[in-house]
Amino acid sequence: MGNTEVPPEDGYSWRKYGQKEILGSKFPRGYYRCTHQKLNNCPAKKQVQRLDNDPYTFEVTYRGDHTCMMSSSAPSLPPPPPSEAMSTCSLPASQPLPHLLPMDIKESVGDLYNVTPHGNVSGAGSSPPNNYVDYPIVTDLVDTLFNSDINNNNSINFMFSS
DNA sequence: AACATTTGACCTAT
């Protein structure tokens, strides 16, 4: 049909386990998970959301680490960023990205927050003061900062004892 | 039949 773009292949098999419509986006967001290692070894998840601005652009958010071993072949395919990284096919360069959520990143040292430029979406009674932090290059930054394993409980644990 | 996807309900975090 007219559908040209489908979720790009990353080299891993993903099983779709949910889909939800996101406020502020015209298209629903798909939730994927590693098709192997039942619900135990592979905490790797993947989020796919197409931008309402560019329906041809898919915002893929990877999170978690891959514990699956891909046979015994050389990694010809560049493995996606381990932690969370956003990969898009093309950047509009007109407006920043909708918004990123810190989610359940408890091990993150520096928090990476983004804000939507869509003016004011919220406003249902209470409007909590959000800490708007502009990030220059989250993708590279995160990759560099997170090149270590999360299992390393070295300094991050000291942030909050309780 | 087995597996993956679909869809609504349920749960959690904000």
Next chain:
DNA sequence: ATAGGTCAAATGTT
């Protein structure tokens, strides 16, 4: 309370 995220049953496909 709301938006977002996950689960689970049903359905479809291989």
